[in-house]
Amino acid sequence: MAPTVALAGNPNSGKTTLFNELTGSRQHVGNYPGVTVEKKEGTYVRDGFRLHIVDLPGTYSLTAYSLEEVVTRDFLVNQKPEVVINIVDASNLERNLYLAIQFLEMGIPICIALNMIDVAKKRGIKVNAQKLSSLLGVPVTPTVARSGRGKKELMDSASQIAQGHRQFTPLKISYGADIDPVLSEMEKEIAGRHFLTDTYQARWIALKYLESDEQIISKGQKANPDLSSRLKEMVRKVSHHLLNTLDTYPEAMIADQRYGYIKSILKQGVIHHKYDRNRLYSSDRIDKVLTNRFVGPLIMLAVIAGLYHFTFTYSKLPVGWLERFFGWLGSSLSAVLPAGMLKSLIVSGIIDGVGGVLGFVPLIMFMFFGIAILEDSGYLARVAFMLDRVFRIFGLHGSSVMAFIVSGGIAGGCAVPGVMATRTLKSPRERLATLLTVPFMNCGAKLPVFALLIATFFAKYEAAIMFLITLGAWAGALLVAKLLRVTVIKGAPTPFVMELPPYRMPTFKGLAIHTWERTWQYIKKAGTVILGLSIVLWAMMTFPGLPDSKIQEFETLRQAETSRVPVAIAAELKAAREGAGLSGPASSLKEKLQRIDAAEAEAGLRNSIAGRIGGALESVSKWAGFDWRTNIALVGGFAAKEVVVSTLGTAYSLGELDPEETGSLSETLARDPGWSPLMAVGLIVFTMFYSPCFVSVICISRESGSWKWGVFAMAFNTVLAFVLAVLIFQIGSAFGL
Amino acid sequence: MRINLRKMHDNQAGTIASVKVAGELGRRLRDMGLVPGTEIKIQGRAPLYDPVALRVMGATLTLRNNEADYIEVEIE
Numbered sequence: 001m002a003p004t005v006a007l008a009g010n011p012n013s014g015k016t017t018l019f020n021e022l023t024g025s026r027q028h029v030g031n032y033p034g035v036t037v038e039k040k041e042g043t044y045v046r047d048g049f050r051l052h053i054v055d056l057p058g059t060y061s062l063t064a065y066s067l068e069e070v071v072t073r074d075f076l077v078n079q080k081p082e083v084v085i086n087i088v089d090a091s092n093l094e095r096n097l098y099l100a101i102q103f104l105e106m107g108i109p110i111c112i113a114l115n116m117i118d119v120a121k122k123r124g125i126k127v128n129a130q131k132l133s134s135l136l137g138v139p140v141t142p143t144v145a146r147s148g149r150g151k152k153e154l155m156d157s158a159s160q161i162a163q164g165h166r167q168f169t170p171l172k173i174s175y176g177a178d179i180d181p182v183l184s185e186m187e188k189e190i191a192g193r194h195f196l197t198d199t200y201q202a203r204w205i206a207l208k209y210l211e212s213d214e215q216i217i218s219k220g221q222k223a224n225p226d227l228s229s230r231l232k233e234m235v236r237k238v239s240h241h242l243l244n245t246l247d248t249y250p251e252a253m254i255a256d257q258r259y260g261y262i263k264s265i266l267k268q269g270v271i272h273h274k275y276d277r278n279r280l281y282s283s284d285r286i287d288k289v290l291t292n293r294f295v296g297p298l299i300m301l302a303v304i305a306g307l308y309h310f311t312f313t314y315s316k317l318p319v320g321w322l323e324r325f326f327g328w329l330g331s332s333l334s335a336v337l338p339a340g341m342l343k344s345l346i347v348s349g350i351i352d353g354v355g356g357v358l359g360f361v362p363l364i365m366f367m368f369f370g371i372a373i374l375e376d377s378g379y380l381a382r383v384a385f386m387l388d389r390v391f392r393i394f395g396l397h398g399s400s401v402m403a404f405i406v407s408g409g410i411a412g413g414c415a416v417p418g419v420m421a422t423r424t425l426k427s428p429r430e431r432l433a434t435l436l437t438v439p440f441m442n443c444g445a446k447l448p449v450f451a452l453l454i455a456t457f458f459a460k461y462e463a464a465i466m467f468l469i470t471l472g473a474w475a476g477a478l479l480v481a482k483l484l485r486v487t488v489i490k491g492a493p494t495p496f497v498m499e500l501p502p503y504r505m506p507t508f509k510g511l512a513i514h515t516w517e518r519t520w521q522y523i524k525k526a527g528t529v530i531l532g533l534s535i536v537l538w539a540m541m542t543f544p545g546l547p548d549s550k551i552q553e554f555e556t557l558r559q560a561e562t563s564r565v566p567v568a569i570a571a572e573l574k575a576a577r578e579g580a581g582l583s584g585p586a587s588s589l590k591e592k593l594q595r596i597d598a599a600e601a602e603a604g605l606r607n608s609i610a611g612r613i614g615g616a617l618e619s620v621s622k623w624a625g626f627d628w629r630t631n632i633a634l635v636g637g638f639a640a641k642e643v644v645v646s647t648l649g650t651a652y653s654l655g656e657l658d659p660e661e662t663g664s665l666s667e668t669l670a671r672d673p674g675w676s677p678l679m680a681v682g683l684i685v686f687t688m689f690y691s692p693c694f695v696s697v698i699c700i701s702r703e704s705g706s707w708k709w710g711v712f713a714m715a716f717n718t719v720l721a722f723v724l725a726v727l728i729f730q731i732g733s734a735f736g737l
Numbered sequence: 738m739r740i741n742l743r744k745m746h747d748n749q750a751g752t753i754a755s756v757k758v759a760g761e762l763g764r765r766l767r768d769m770g771l772v773p774g775t776e777i778k779i780q781g782r783a784p785l786y787d788p789v790a791l792r793v794m795g796a797t798l799t800l801r802n803n804e805a806d807y808i809e810v811e812i813e
Binding site: 291 | 801
C-alpha cells in the first residue's frame, strides 16, 4: 500500500489549495466515521511513486476543543500516517507554529511547508527556512501552493520521511518551574504503569491531564480509574498553587511557554520584518470600505441579493432543461407502457421522484459556487463579523445569514441548498439551530400556495401580504432558534474568536472542486433515500385504490354520457389528437368525460392511505378549520410544498392542476362555504411553519449527523404550525372574523 | 496603564497583560495567540460596535465584546 501523507495546518493556511494541487482530480470526499466532518483523500503520483494524501480538517491547536481537533488527533494516533505535512502560513508564522510545536510534542514525523512565501515577501517578511529547519529539527520547504512552487521539493522530503530515513522523538520544552517537576513525576507514574501508553507517549498524556483535556481524561478514567484520580489530584494541587501565586491556570501556563519557545526560535535570525508588523496591507484598506459602519452593510445587502439572484435566476435555465427532460421522459414512457400500476409507479413514482432530486442539482451547484466565491475570497468571514451582533441575540452566529437567505429569506429560495449552506458554520450548536430553523423561510415551493390563497381571498393586498409573510417567516425562524437554544440545544455560545483572513482572489480550480464535491455528495447521499421515499409517498396517494364496483360505476357513467350523443361525435373525440380542434358537441362530451375522470380521481384520493389519514385527522384539524381535502393536500405537501396546490385541485375534483394556473381552483375555494379568509390565513401560517418537505428532512438528518433531528424537525414544526393555525382560527372565530 | 480590551478605542495599541478565563473560550483565545506579552492593535469594530477586530502578530482576529472582557491590556 502507498504510504499515507496527512496534510495539517491552520484554517486559511492554503492547505486545501495544496491538497488540490497535489491530487488534482484524483480525490474523493467522505466523512470521518460517525461525525459530519469532511474527510478528503486523494493520490499523489510522480515518477512511479504514489502517496496516499489525506487532508485533515483545518485546526489551530490539538486540544479537544472542537470536533475538527478531535478528528485530527484521532487520525494521527489511530491511523499513524507515515508523515504529516504541516502547512504554515509564512506571513503569519508565529501563530502557525503553535500547531507545529504540538505535533513535535507528540513526536509525530512531520515536515513543514512554509506556504505563501510570496505573500510574506510582499509584506516585507523574510523567513530563513534553513535556520528554522535546523532549530526545529524537521525539514522546512518554502512553497506557494497556488502556483505549485516548491511542490516537488516538499514531496521529496515527505517521501524521505515516509521511508523512515529520519528519527522523530517527542520535543521536550520547559513549561516553567511550577509545571516541570509535576510533569516529570506524572510521566514516571504513567510510564511505569503503561497507562494508555500503547496509544500515546507518557509525557504527552501527562501534558493533556495538565491541560484538562476531556477526551484523554475520560479515556484514562476508563483504563485505570485509580491512577487517573491520582493524576487529577496532582493537577489539582499545581492548579491551586498557580492560581494562588501567579493567578493563572496550568493550561494557560503551558500555552504561554509554547509561545515563548516559538518566540525564542524566531528571535535567532529566523524571521526578519522589513516593516512594522501592524502596517496596513491592501486587504485592510479594502476592509476599511467593506466593513465600514455605513457603507459596509449596504454593500453586504447588495452582495447577498446578488448571491440570491445568481443562485435562483441563473439556475432557472438548467432547471428548466431538467424539468423538460423528465417531462419528456415521463410522457414518452407513458405512451409506450401499458396503462396500470406499473406505469403509474414508473411515471408518477420513480421518474417524478428522481426528477425531483435532480431538479435541485443546478440550484445546489449555483448556490455552492456563489458561496465558494464568498468563502474563498474571505468575504463570508466579514459577513459573519458584521451580522454577528444581530444573530447572537437569537443564539445563532453571524454566518447563519447565508443559510437563511438561500432558504427563502428573500422569498423564493429553497431549504435544501439552505440546509447545506450551514456547512460554512463551524460552531456546532449555532449550526444545528440554524439548520433546524431555515425550513421556516418561504421557499419557492410554498409560493404557489400563498399565491393561490392570496389571489382568492386578499387579491387587493397582494404585495402587503407577501411582505408580511416574509417578515413572519424571519420572526418565526429567529424566535424558534432562540427557543431551541434555551431548551434542546442549550449551552453557552461557541466562542466567536475567529480570523478575518486577508482577501484573496479565488482560483477557478478551487471553486470548481469545491462546488462539484458538495453537489456530488448531495446527489449520492440524498438521491437514494429520496427515491425510496418518493415511491412510498406515491403508494400512499395511490393505494388501495377504488374497489372494482366503484370503478365500474364511473365507467358506467362514462358510457352513459357517450351513448347519449350520436356515434359519430364519440368517434370524432376518440380519433382526435391532443390539442386538435373539436366540434361543439364533441368538446362538450370531452368536458363531461373529464369531469367524471376528475370525480373518479377525487374518490380515489379520498380512498387512498393519504386520503384516509386526511379523513382521520379531520377530527383534530377542524380546530384549525381544515377539512379532509386540506389535510390530504398538506400530507401531499410533505413530498414538495407546491404539491399542496395540485392535490387540492384533485380533492376538489378539478383534475391535475398546474400550480401556476389555478384560476379554477381559486373560484371553487371562493365559492366553498367551508373556506373563509380567516381559514386562509391559518393555512398560510400552517404552510409556512409545518414539517419541511422530505428532501429537506433528509438533508437535515444528513447534515446534523442524526435521524433524530430530521424526525424532530417534522414533529416539532408540525405541532408548532398547528398550534399557530388553531390560535388564529379560534381567536379569529371568537371575534367573528 | 492597564485597561480592559473592550475599553480600547480604534487604532489604539497595547500589550496583553492577562487573559483570565479558563475552559473553551480560554483555550480558543490562546490558540489564536492571545496570550500575555502579545502586542495587539484595535483595527475596528463591526457596524453595531460588536464584535471587535484586532491586529495580532500580523493577522486580523475578531472577538465579541463579552469575550474581550476577559483580556486586560497594558497601554502607554
